[in-house]
Amino acid sequence: MIKKLRSINLHTGVMNGPGENIEVIKPGDIDPEVRDWEERLFLEITNPTLDEIQKREIVNPGAVFPGTEGIMAVHWHPEHVPLALASARIKNMFPDSDGNLIIPTQHNEFMGCGGYFGAEIDCFSASFDRKVQLLIHLRDNRMEKASGLRRMAAHTGKYRAGQMFDILAALESDVRSGPIQNAIIATEAEPELLEFTGIYSRKLRLLLEKYGGSMRQDFKKNKLIRDFFDGLRERYDSHLINLCQIFIKAVKETVKSGFSTDCFFRTEELIEEARSAGAGIIVPHPEQFWPVLLADYDVDGYEVWNPQSSQYTDFLIEVMDRQNKNGLRRSKPLLVFMGDDTHLGEKVRKKEFRDCIKASREIGLQPAWEDTAVKQALAKAGMSKRAAIMEYRERLDSY
Numbered sequence: 001m002i003k004k005l006r007s008i009n010l011h012t013g014v015m016n017g018p019g020e021n022i023e024v025i026k027p028g029d030i031d032p033e034v035r036d037w038e039e040r041l042f043l044e045i046t047n048p049t050l051d052e053i054q055k056r057e058i059v060n061p062g063a064v065f066p067g068t069e070g071i072m073a074v075h076w077h078p079e080h081v082p083l084a085l086a087s088a089r090i091k092n093m094f095p096d097s098d099g100n101l102i103i104p105t106q107h108n109e110f111m112g113c114g115g116y117f118g119a120e121i122d123c124f125s126a127s128f129d130r131k132v133q134l135l136i137h138l139r140d141n142r143m144e145k146a147s148g149l150r151r152m153a154a155h156t157g158k159y160r161a162g163q164m165f166d167i168l169a170a171l172e173s174d175v176r177s178g179p180i181q182n183a184i185i186a187t188e189a190e191p192e193l194l195e196f197t198g199i200y201s202r203k204l205r206l207l208l209e210k211y212g213g214s215m216r217q218d219f220k221k222n223k224l225i226r227d228f229f230d231g232l233r234e235r236y237d238s239h240l241i242n243l244c245q246i247f248i249k250a251v252k253e254t255v256k257s258g259f260s261t262d263c264f265f266r267t268e269e270l271i272e273e274a275r276s277a278g279a280g281i282i283v284p285h286p287e288q289f290w291p292v293l294l295a296d297y298d299v300d301g302y303e304v305w306n307p308q309s310s311q312y313t314d315f316l317i318e319v320m321d322r323q324n325k326n327g328l329r330r331s332k333p334l335l336v337f338m339g340d341d342t343h344l345g346e347k348v349r350k351k352e353f354r355d356c357i358k359a360s361r362e363i364g365l366q367p368a369w370e371d372t373a374v375k376q377a378l379a380k381a382g383m384s385k386r387a388a389i390m391e392y393r394e395r396l397d398s399y
Contacts, residue, residue, distance in 0.1 A: 030196070034203050041231040042207040046219045048080040054348040058085045061093040061362065070386045071100040071364040074118065075135055075284055075303060075339025078104050079218050079346075083113045086344060090363050101389045102364070103137050108157030109217060110150055115140050116396065120284065121153050122160060124264035128291035131261055134270060134299075135339075138279035139396055146277035152265050159263045161220040165208075167255050168225065171201035171248065179258070183250035189243070197229075197244050204228050218345075222252055230353040271298055278399040280392060282337050285309045286316060293319055300395060301335030301388070305368040307361055308341060313368055314377045321381035335392055336383045338366040 050058070058081055071094055078086050083104065090102060103118035104111045110119045118137040125132055136153075138146060170179045183189065204225065212220070225248055233241050274281055275298060284303040286292055293302070293316075303309070304316040317336060324333040342361040346354055368374050369385050378384055 030199055032199065032202075034206055037235070038203055039207065041234075042204070042211070042228065045224070045227045045231055046211070046215055048216050048219075050081070050085075050348060055085060057347060058344065059088045059092065061089055063362075064092065065094055065365070066096050068094045068097050069099065070389050071097045071102060072338060072366065072385055072389055073100070073102040073340065073364040074137060074282060074337060074392075075105050075120065075306065076342040076344075076363045077106055077120070078111060078344050079106070080216060081344040081348065083111065086363065087113060093362060094364060097364075099386070099389060100364075101393055105135050105137075106218065107221075108153045108160060110136075110143065110146075110153060112140050112143070117143050119153050121270060122156050122264055123267045123270045124261040125267045125289075125292065125295065127295065128289075130289045130291065131264065132267060132289050132292055133284055134267070134274070135282040135284055135303075136270075136274050136279050137282070137392075137396055138274075138277060138399070142278045142399075146279070149273050149277045149279065152270060152273060156264065157217055161217070163255065163259055164220060164222050164224060165205070166259070167222060167248075167252050168201045168205045168208075170251050170255055171225075172198050172205065174198075179251050179254035182254045183247055186250045187247050189247045193240075193243055193247060196240070197247055200229065200232065200244075201225070225252075227349070227353070230350075267295075267297065275399075280396050280399065284339055284341075287312045299334075300332070300392060301337050303337045303339045305366060305374070306339040306341045307357070310368065313371075313374055317374070317377040317381055317383065321383075324381075332395075335388045336378065336381075337388060337392075338368055338385070340365055 071090065073090070086104070087102075090100075094100075100114075101116075102114050103116040104113060105118040105120040107120050108122060110117045112118070116137055117140055118135065120133050120135050122131060122133055124130070136149070143150075173180055180194075184194070208215075208220075226245065229241055229244050229248065232244075271281060281297075281299040282301055282303060283292055283297070283299050284306065285308065286302045286304075287309045302316060302320060304320075305313045320334045320336060340361050340363055342363045343358050344363075346358040349359075
């Protein structure tokens with residue numbers, strides 16, 4: 001909860017207390033038009049080109065794991081980092097690994113390496129009224145005939161990008177109702193903070209209108225708002241920007257909770273299209289939407305662990321084992337997967353602005369495989385990482 005304070009000194013980010021004689025620059029004093037330095041900031045944070053320092057940071061991981069066998073990397077996001085650099089990082093981190101299965105899964109956009117293409121695609125399950133994601137993987141020689149699947153991913157990506165504009169519209173709004181009012185109540189944001197955030201949200205929208213047509217799709221995401229406001233720290237005190245980020249996050253969560261699912265494809269539709277294209281399908285984050293475990297979708301398996309979903313790994317393995325043994329999945333048993341959910345773009349942000357938790361994730365690094373309790377559950381179910389890699393690769397090659 002943000003402490004109630006009087007007014008914001010926009011030079012220092014310090015709140016003026018009673019009786020203090022401090023000159024305050026009010027939000028109304030800020031030029032409403034986009035200034036040159038603001039435009040340069042926008043172009044910098046949406047520039048996909050990495051400098052030599054950033055390239056070295058990607059290629060040279062902070063830790064090396066010699067002797068590791070069989071890398072499973074079927075849930076990770078290159079973002080704007082070139083796949084060649086990502087591949088070099090994996091090789092340097094796991095110098096002795098072989099029998100790997102490495103497939104990128106950009107959000108709602110197919111990308112490929114090592115003979116396979118992948119994407120993480122949003123969809124909607126009407127039967128339990130929940131948005132879910134599916135990891136879709138297929139051999140590169142099937143991409144030409146997967147035009148319908150590619151169109152579905154592109155449509156969903158474009159629709160999801162619209163959420164960013166909904167958040168900006170809420171932040172700009174003078175009407176203190178809906179998402180903005182909920183965020184004000186949650187954070188006790190002061191009027192000066194609201195006005196400052198609104199001014200710069202409008203400027204960001206204007207810059208998007210000017211340059212959006214030539215921007216890469218992976219920059220058109222909610223985190224662009226976060227990155228733009230972080231860039232303002234060069235001109236405004238970090239305390240002020242911290243308060244803005246807290247407020248923006250509250251608005252974002254409210255907008256997301258009310259985001260319409262009408263334009264999402266139904267889960268069954270996406271699965272049918274993926275299967276017709278010869279693709280494999282994995283459900284990530286199942287613990288975040290439990291009903292998917294009961295839906296009996298035509299999928300190859302479930303992700304039982306990733307950095308965001310790690311509480312019920314043993315239980316998920318047991319559930320899959322029971323489903324495999326109850327006779328309903330005799331033709332194609334469920335496979336166990338783990339994902340690192342790495343976002344490589346986080347590793348090349350300025351260090352002071354990085355999300356430390358996301359930046360710490362590594363492609364193919366899933367320590368749960370070596371957890372004693374998890375290993376016991378896997379052994380009891382007759383499952384293993386090596387077996388899952390081999391079986392899933394065979395399926396992708398034969399679908």
